[in-house]
Amino acid sequence: MIESNHKDNALKGAQYWALRISQQEMPRLCFMVNSLAEITESQPASVEALEQVLAHDPALLIRVLEVTNSVVFRQGINTISSLAEAVQELGFCTVKNICITAVYLAQLLGREYLSDACYKQALQSVAQAFQAAMLSTLFITEPSYAAQRSAFIGALFYRVGENTFWSSGCAETLVLQTKLSQCDTIEARERATNQVLGAQFIELSNGLGVHGGLNEYLLPTFSDVDERCPEAESVYLANKISQLLSQTPPLMLELSKRLRQAAAMLNIEMDQLKAQMIHCQQHTELLAKLYGVTVLIEHLPDAKLLLLEHPTVKPHLVARGAKPMAQLKYLRQLTQMALNSADVDQVLTLVLQGIVHGVGVDRCAVLLLNADRDTLTPHIVGGDNARAMKSLFTIDLTDMDNIFKAVIKTKEPLLVDSPNSTQWRLHINDQLKSITSPTGFMIAPLIVEHIVIGVIYADKDCTGRRLSEQDFDGFSHFYELANLCFRVAMKS
Numbered sequence: 001m002i003e004s005n006h007k008d009n010a011l012k013g014a015q016y017w018a019l020r021i022s023q024q025e026m027p028r029l030c031f032m033v034n035s036l037a038e039i040t041e042s043q044p045a046s047v048e049a050l051e052q053v054l055a056h057d058p059a060l061l062i063r064v065l066e067v068t069n070s071v072v073f074r075q076g077i078n079t080i081s082s083l084a085e086a087v088q089e090l091g092f093c094t095v096k097n098i099c100i101t102a103v104y105l106a107q108l109l110g111r112e113y114l115s116d117a118c119y120k121q122a123l124q125s126v127a128q129a130f131q132a133a134m135l136s137t138l139f140i141t142e143p144s145y146a147a148q149r150s151a152f153i154g155a156l157f158y159r160v161g162e163n164t165f166w167s168s169g170c171a172e173t174l175v176l177q178t179k180l181s182q183c184d185t186i187e188a189r190e191r192a193t194n195q196v197l198g199a200q201f202i203e204l205s206n207g208l209g210v211h212g213g214l215n216e217y218l219l220p221t222f223s224d225v226d227e228r229c230p231e232a233e234s235v236y237l238a239n240k241i242s243q244l245l246s247q248t249p250p251l252m253l254e255l256s257k258r259l260r261q262a263a264a265m266l267n268i269e270m271d272q273l274k275a276q277m278i279h280c281q282q283h284t285e286l287l288a289k290l291y292g293v294t295v296l297i298e299h300l301p302d303a304k305l306l307l308l309e310h311p312t313v314k315p316h317l318v319a320r321g322a323k324p325m326a327q328l329k330y331l332r333q334l335t336q337m338a339l340n341s342a343d344v345d346q347v348l349t350l351v352l353q354g355i356v357h358g359v360g361v362d363r364c365a366v367l368l369l370n371a372d373r374d375t376l377t378p379h380i381v382g383g384d385n386a387r388a389m390k391s392l393f394t395i396d397l398t399d400m401d402n403i404f405k406a407v408i409k410t411k412e413p414l415l416v417d418s419p420n421s422t423q424w425r426l427h428i429n430d431q432l433k434s435i436t437s438p439t440g441f442m443i444a445p446l447i448v449e450h451i452v453i454g455v456i457y458a459d460k461d462c463t464g465r466r467l468s469e470q471d472f473d474g475f476s477h478f479y480e481l482a483n484l485c486f487r488v489a490m491k492s
Contacts (some may be wrong), residue, residue, distance in 0.1 A: 017177045023400065047083050047087055074090065075092065107167075108122065108126050108167040120384065126296060135241060179192035206337070237261060241259065259274070259306075285297050320361070320362070321356055321360045321465065330353060330354030334354070334485060352365070361471070366379045374396070375394060414442070415467060418440060448486045
């Protein structure tokens with residue numbers, strides 16, 4: 001039996017809480033969403049399988065049908081009266097996602113024994129996630145229903161650790177809620193969360209992916225270092241904006257920055273973006289009613305903030321310094337991922353996050369080899385000017401003196417502290433000079449089963465700073481732990 005004494009829980013961490021929530025506090029939620037995830041369109045009687053999962057609660061099926069008949073999903077005159085009809089008109093995957101959303105919301109907000117304070121906290125948390133899910137479909141740049149569905153579910157489950165904790169009704173929710181009520185900064189809230197849980201909510205989300213079987217719903221978008229696919233970028237940005245719209249008082253400079261980022265991503269004017277977001281808010285409120293969670297509406301992020309003047313600030317780059325405690329935090333998370341055989345992209349995302357925020361570089365990237373092993377292309381990019389870096393950082397390896405090729409061949413990391421020195425300049429051709437930092441850079445190989453599959457690159461190009469041996473030591477810790485995660489994953 002898992003203990004529930006909060007004094008002991010602070011020492012347990014993300015794995016403990018993921019197991020406790022999935023096995024003890026909210027097993028039905030995990031069971032139902034996993035059951036839905038396993039149903040595929042190609043299997044026999046797939047519609048009947050959907051109906052079977054919803055059969056325990058007739059109200060769920062009614063809500064699903066009401067949603068499928070809404071203007072959000074169709075403009076038809078005839079009413080859809082069964083799941084089979086819904087699948088025929090909207091497609092299996094769309095209906096399946098509607099079912100998942102209905103189950104998720106019903107399970108999270110159906111806990112009658114929550115205290116008033118914790119129920120309010122749960123409502124705010126779920127409302128943010130629901131609004132972010134709707135915004136993510138607006139922000140998706142690919143005109144693909146599949147990409148929109150993936151973004152919606154990814155955004156809805158982005159805060160699954162936080163959502164399920166507050167909805168669990170366990171004794172620790174009261175303890176944490178009391179502590180959070182006394183916090184007035186993000187840092188203070190993170191310290192309070194760590195004191196009670198022994199982990200942050202984002203770590204709990206990762207843990208539920210592994211131990212609660214929710215990996216299929218979790219896009220690896222837990223930081224702004226990830227720009228490798230449109231779904232991931234839209235999920236991250238939608239959650240940031242949803243969070244900012246929920247804050248009192250709002251951080252208008254940060255909100256303005258994120259809105260401009262969204263407008264640039266969609267290649268539209270700011271006024272057009274705001275109009276689309278307000279329209280999206282109206283659809284969000286409509287769907288909240290149809291999903292049977294009208295109570296969410298008053299807790300949805302405040303769209304009226306979009307009507308205010310948003311200040312324009314000149315972009316400025318902050319020179320990050322090395323943070324040993326932050327490095328330690330990320331290294332511990334990576335160690336936990338190694339023990340749990342975590343998803344490769346989640347590992348790489350966390351590695352870049354640690355290198356940017358722990359080591360203190362300006363930008364970094366995971367570059368993967370193509371099938372012919374003659375080109376490195378960006379897979380995940382992080383830090384300052386990440387979008388520009390991703391578009392430029394394709395490296396040709398056909399040059400015999402290419403320094404990246406040397407790292408791949410020797411399987412050893414390099415600190416190129418002075419690219420123009422006699423030691424290095426003959427190994428850096430004109431193409432590399434145009435994209436790498438003139439003040440120095442670091443490269444390390446990514447190895448799977450003794451074969452190099454790519455490299456990690458990092459520099460301080462944006463602020464023009466030089467790299468130190470201390471920077472290289474921190475960088476090396478992260479690349480070594482990434483390779484350890486790969487070795488463990490291959491053995492499991």
